[in-house]
Amino acid sequence: MQQQVFSETLLESVRRRQRASKTFNYIFLTASSVAFITIIVIVGSLFYESLFFFNQVSVVEFLTGTEWTVLFVDKKFGIWPLMTATAITSAIALLVAVPSGLATAIYLSEYARPAIRRPVKSIIEMLAGIPTVVYGYFALYFISPNLLKQLIPGVGIHNALAVGLMIGVLIIPIVASLSEDALYAVPEDFRQAAYALGARKVDVVFRVVLPAALSGILASIILAFTRAMGETMIAAIAGGFRVIFSFDPREAMQTMTSFIAQVATGDAPHGTVEYQSIFAVGLVLFIITFVFNIIAIRVVKKWQIRY
């Protein structure tokens, strides 16, 4: 009798756990699909509104034109000026963030004492926590007039250099933190083997550990690059709204995100071609980000050393 009761209870409890497991499965799956649903919705909206836009504007002109005068009376719809501005500001940002972030990551991972490591990591995280409006106004009212103007002739109050520098500072934590994780994950065996062969510390760090972590570091750089491309407020505030097809960082130039911000918060009512253009620009930005993310995954796979 007792045995019967025991096995029934066991079966019941197993079934109960299976049910609970299934329920949680659904809950987790739903939660994870929020990200997917959101992307679909956002991309869908971008596509949908862009259809209206491309009804009125030729795709060829959009993709090949070098003048963007959407808000003026004589409208030209060539996206290249916005793209070069985004490219330049993001490139400058990388020039700032990669050496700085990578150096910090190497230092923290290979050289720093544990006592220093934690507070420095925390300070790095604070860099990313500063609101972008604050960075933007700091670049506009302090960096441009007091620093850049004194050092470089031909720099105006709005310039791509200030934008790039501030975005660079903003993304240092991304590069630093992800690279540090990558370096940290390299097994100690690699380092010990190198030392055993007579290598000095610089050899170990730069010729063994760094190449081993290369895939993770490259992934962090690409992630930081896409973040830099998507930065809105710094570009809008410190870069200004002047559209120009130029590669000179001293010029004031409007990036893709800055244009979207200008029109989204400006006077143009919904349904006008000016307003719809921001969805087309947003779509282009998304596609570029998407492509870079795919590249990042491929790169990580290709360069990854399995250990």
Added chain:
Amino acid sequence: MADTVLGLGWQESRRVRWKKTLDKVAPILLSFGLFIGIATVASLLITVATTGGDRLSWTLITEYPHPNPANAGMRSAILGTIWTVGLSALICVPLGIAAALYLTAWSENKVIKRFIEINIANLAGIPSVVFGLVGLSLLTYGLGLGRSIIAGAFTLAVMTLPLVTVAAAEAVKTIPEALIHGAYSLGATKLQVTRYIILPRALPMMMTGAILAISRAIGEAAPILVISGLLFIRQDPSSIFDRFTVMPLQIYNWVSRPQVAFQELSSAAIIVLMLILLSMNSAAIALRYRYQRRLTL
């Protein structure tokens, strides 16, 4: 690597000496890596403190916006931020943790995992203002939620979801695999392992990540400007369907006024915002510090 002394006699080769110097110099040079970041932030803080320091007062925090700078405060912005970001955290933290648990501990399907990872990476690259635009058309007009706190909160939640998810996933990855495998080998179900092994150990770090993600949400101006469109409101929110404004918007409002006094007020508002962020960051760091020391197997 073959620069051993072997075969070269007792004299060190030039190469070895060069490497010895590098060894000493490298840590110093590398630690300069942070220089540009810290210098920028330090000068930013000093600039803000000197321009806005005088305007810090109770009036700033307890009063509503006012055309006269002496009477103006950011009360509606502070409350709006608390309501909106708080609500968005309530939405996005559980979702992010659930998604992270699914990705790291639950799912056995590699395709789905890769798929979700790609989605999250793409979500992180979309400019914030686009979230605002989609939120406006879908939530405000489409669902009829109005230009309200709930619409803003949903938008912010979706924006910070990738950060929370990634941070939570990282938290789970720090748990030694041996522990998890040991639990499974003792016959634990997935649910049991998640609930009793993974969650308790990962939760503090997840909270840290959540706090950092929320800190970013507090500083967002563009999506809120699109959704709320509001700069002036002299009322405290009493429901999630109320109109609202947030701190970065108040800063943006004041800094564009002609009067110098308003520029100073916006610097003071920045100080208030940074103090709040600083306390949140410190809480996150304290949490992590406390639990990393106790990390046992």
Added chain:
Amino acid sequence: MKKAASTSLIAGVVAALVVGLVAGLVLGGPVLGTGAPATVTVTNERTVTVGGGQVVTQTVTQTTTVARTVTVTGAPTRVELSGEIEVDGSSTVYPITEAAATAFMQQYSKVSISVGISGTGGGFKRFVRGETDINDASRPILSSEHELAVQNGVEWIEVPVAIDALVVVVNRENTWVDCMTISELKKIWEPGSTVRLWSDVRPEWPNQPIKLYGAGADSGTFDYFTERVVGKAKASRTDYVASEDDNVLVAGVEGEKYALGYFGYAYYPEAKDKIRPLKIRDDVAGGECVEPNDETASTYTYPLSRPLFIYVNKKFWNDKPHLREFVIFYVENGARFAKQVAYTPMPEHYYIKAAALLKAGIFDGLYELTNLKNKNAGPH
């Protein structure tokens, strides 16, 4: 132990939300409704001039709402006005409306007014759908916007509130120009302009490139400047430093010796020692060099002056006593509010007369009270 810490964190967040909720409830207070009024309906047909010189026939249905607790004059009792008013529209008019709203809410603490800055066009888009009570506008309503209003059954009351002027400024070290003409400005700013150097405008000026600073292209200020100076809205060269924050333009001109910029007059008083304003001569209309100040702006003598409006939803005016009182209050004290935020008030006696008309329920001819000619601002 670890569970306790994480639960306490969650408890902390929840507690913060609860505190915020309680604080909001305690301080905000519930919104009271008004008693059901008796209504009287009168229908009239009026002919109204809409922006752009077009004449439009508007069917005016006036519904007068009489509150239950009525005094001899028919106005609602002073005791409790309550309700919400939603204002949106131009960021140029915004500071004046903010001043009016603050003062009004200090008198009537149960009225809640919120003011947005979607822009004149964006604001009208919402206004013609009946989403807002008042639209701040830095230009008159367009015929296309009016048609949408008609389609949606929205009738509006146009109320001028103040005057904005655009100042054209140069750097303090600029010693060679004192007065410019509209034609010269047009030559500099028109699309495809070949002017690069100061000497391209007048040969005696320096052989240096002009650095241009102006309003961003998605703003009412830009629309106005281009229409007034170049002759067509949004017609402008594109290679100038553009910002919708006039402080940036001030700083830009201040730091550049060969700069030339334009921005709203409200930003000039604070910038007096930083930049120098130019006198403008409307050579097209045969005028003299006029310097920008309150007097010349308020009489349109200064060529770059324009009127600022608020548009009120007529149905809401009839239905909501607090909205009525606010608009009347706004107009009665309009001069004070305009001066408070460094804008130019309408000419003398306008505000009193306009308020009287509004109180009597007459909504036409408000602009004519200003005695200023062209609604699209200044002689064309």
